[in-house]
Amino acid sequence: MKVIFKYEWLQFIRNKTAVIAWLLMLAIGVYAVYYGRSFQQRQLHTIYQVDTAYQANVTAQLKKFDITDTSTKDAKTNYKTARDAYMGEYYSRPMIWKQPHALQGLTIGQSDNQPFFYNMWVSAKVYNNKLNELRNPAKLKAGNFDLAFVIIYMLPLLLIAYCYNVLAADKGNGVSRLLAAQGVSLQRITIGRLAFRSVLVLVLAFIVSLIGFMVNAINSVGSMAGWLGTTTCYLLFWTAVCFTIIALQKKAGITALLLVSSWVVMLLVIPAAVQKLQRSPDSTGTQIADADRDYGSFIWNMPKAELLDSLHTLYPGWKQYLVKDSSLIRGIAYYILTSRNMNRLGQERDDNILREQKALQRFDIINPAFAAQLSFNKLAQTELTDFIAFKKAAAAYQLQRMDYINVFRITNKEITRSEFNNKPVFQQPLLPVSLVEWLAGMLPLLLLAGAGLVTGYLLTKRNNL
Numbered sequence: 001m002k003v004i005f006k007y008e009w010l011q012f013i014r015n016k017t018a019v020i021a022w023l024l025m026l027a028i029g030v031y032a033v034y035y036g037r038s039f040q041q042r043q044l045h046t047i048y049q050v051d052t053a054y055q056a057n058v059t060a061q062l063k064k065f066d067i068t069d070t071s072t073k074d075a076k077t078n079y080k081t082a083r084d085a086y087m088g089e090y091y092s093r094p095m096i097w098k099q100p101h102a103l104q105g106l107t108i109g110q111s112d113n114q115p116f117f118y119n120m121w122v123s124a125k126v127y128n129n130k131l132n133e134l135r136n137p138a139k140l141k142a143g144n145f146d147l148a149f150v151i152i153y154m155l156p157l158l159l160i161a162y163c164y165n166v167l168a169a170d171k172g173n174g175v176s177r178l179l180a181a182q183g184v185s186l187q188r189i190t191i192g193r194l195a196f197r198s199v200l201v202l203v204l205a206f207i208v209s210l211i212g213f214m215v216n217a218i219n220s221v222g223s224m225a226g227w228l229g230t231t232t233c234y235l236l237f238w239t240a241v242c243f244t245i246i247a248l249q250k251k252a253g254i255t256a257l258l259l260v261s262s263w264v265v266m267l268l269v270i271p272a273a274v275q276k277l278q279r280s281p282d283s284t285g286t287q288i289a290d291a292d293r294d295y296g297s298f299i300w301n302m303p304k305a306e307l308l309d310s311l312h313t314l315y316p317g318w319k320q321y322l323v324k325d326s327s328l329i330r331g332i333a334y335y336i337l338t339s340r341n342m343n344r345l346g347q348e349r350d351d352n353i354l355r356e357q358k359a360l361q362r363f364d365i366i367n368p369a370f371a372a373q374l375s376f377n378k379l380a381q382t383e384l385t386d387f388i389a390f391k392k393a394a395a396a397y398q399l400q401r402m403d404y405i406n407v408f409r410i411t412n413k414e415i416t417r418s419e420f421n422n423k424p425v426f427q428q429p430l431l432p433v434s435l436v437e438w439l440a441g442m443l444p445l446l447l448l449a450g451a452g453l454v455t456g457y458l459l460t461k462r463n464n465l
Contacts (some may be wrong), residue, residue: 004192012200018162018269022204025158029150029208030216036105036146037215043116047097050117057092065417079203085408085415086122088300089401094120096397096426098390101381105222105374106209107148111383116387118394122335124404126395127346128292147212148376151231152369155201156238162197163242164256167249179329187409188458190246198239205231226438233445234372240452241266247459267369274363274370278356291345296338300330307333313402314340321410332406339402343395357384376443378433389429397426397457 012018062081067075081087104111118126159279167190190206206228213224297306304326312319313331323329364371377383401424408415 001188001195002173002193004189007198008196010195021158021161022200025150025154026204026208028154028234029147030211032107032145032147032150032213033208033212033399035144036212038218039108039112039144039146040100040105040411041396043100043111044205045115050095051095054093054095059090061088062417063260063419065420077259083414083416085405085420088420090211090404094401094423096120096394098387099428102216102218102220103227103380104377104382106212106227107144107376107382108146108379109148109373109377110143110384110387111382112144114384114387115391118391118398120394120398120401122398123290124396124398125339125342126391127342127349128288147208148373150208151205151234151376152372153267155235156204156267157202157260159198159201159235159238159242160256162200163194163239163246165195165243166193166260167246169253187457190460191243194243194457196244198235198242199279199368204233205235222432223379226433227273229438230372230379230442231393233442233449235366237368237445237449237452240449240456243456244263244459247456249463270363270367271366271369273365274360277363278360281285286351286376288342288345292338292342295341299334306332310337318410321442323410328409332409336399336406339395339399343399346395348393349353354385355431364441365447367407368445368448371441371444371445375438376432378437378441381431386431389431393427393429397424424461 005217014461023320064078067079067082070079083264095117098115100111118124167186201249208229209231211226218224242259245255248255250258252417294451302310307330311329316334360370361374364374374383378385404424407413408419
């Protein structure tokens with residue numbers, strides 16, 4: 001095998017076309033790293049702007065606690081709003097965001113389709129968010145040119161270009177007959193050549209991935225190992241596909257056609273067909289928007305006695321407080337009840353989406369591109385499950401913050417500086433990928449690769465290579 005690898009290396013460096021193709025794919029991979037990094041930097045810049053504006057609002061609100069002279073109208077107003085818990089929220093405009101994982105720069109995933117920051121003001125609703133950016137439909141269909149795209153879609157083409165004539169070239173120029181006459185195992189040579197050329201592509205993938213790790217300051221051993229492991233399993237699958245088709249011993253042109261056809265079927269036809277099976281409930285959010293409007297009108301027009309009963313069912317401790325201001329209690333109840341209802345509807349919708357997605361994962365055994373992309377996205381926390389978890393945590397945090405403020409309002413108590421600073425803090429949910437979960441995700445690829453390698457080996461045996 002060492003001799004085969006040495007011979008293949010000499011053949012490779014002498015083949016200018018093969019070298020140029022390798023270097024060109026390396027350049028494409030580097031550009032994909034740059035593209036992903038640029039996207040991540042734009043999101044980080046948005047987060048910086050959001051955080052800067054929020055911190056400035058908080059600082060301005062805290063300064064109002066220092067006012068002692070209330071002889072002027074503005075000073076008197078600021079003095080009151082500083083100690084009004086509700087107005088403190090109004091002026092500070094709390095914001096939360098999903099901090100991007102370092103691997104996001106390599107696989108954007110759902111990051112450009114899902115909201116990554118939310119306004120926590122009481123009238124804003126997480127599940128009826130109005131901060132979504134306009135989406136370019138063409139871009140959504142084509143996807144992002146990140147490193148995951150290059151690995152999943154482009155490296156298999158390079159592998160096909162390198163491997164399609166592993167056996168056909170020798171048969172065409174008569175070398176295979178000469179080797180057979182000398183008792184050399186064509187099977188061993190074919191496997192050795194295929195292994196070398198697959199390693200060439202794998203090394204390219206590793207080099208570009210390492211560049212991506214350095215550019216994005218990725219230092220988590222688990223993240224890097226998961227990424228490289230997924231890359232290896234995916235390219236092993238395509239090596240198995242090449243081995244199986246090459247073992248059929250067709251002419252070079254037919255072999256190339258079969259391999260390219262396999263690429264089209266595996267990466268275009270099957271994913272599109274599987275995705276057609278998914279039913280996306282209320283993908284535009286129209287039903288949720290209508291429900292929010294209708295339910296809000298119902299709550300606002302509800303008699304005060306019924307409204308209080310509904311509120312006291314959720315907060316029985318509030319029965320001890322006598323609230324004479326009907327507008328106050330109606331406002332508190334309106335935002336609490338409508339937010340809870342919207343959270344319930346939104347989470348039901350998201351649960352349905354997750355069930356649909358989980359059902360589609362049963363087709364991973366024939367959908368290797370989706371299995372690899374899903375693994376990359378989970379490692380980078382850019383999968384839909386990560387954004388749904390973030391959304392759910394944001395909705396729960398908004399209610400928690402609302403409850404904190406409403407205690408001051410319903411008890412008619414002024415908020416102090418320390419109480420203003422001690423408001424609940426948002427904790428971003430993390431969905432780390434365990435080794436067992438990663439292996440489960442790789443199982444379809446490993447099974448397909450194993451089946452392909454065994455089939456190719458048996459075909460070479462049957463054809464007396």
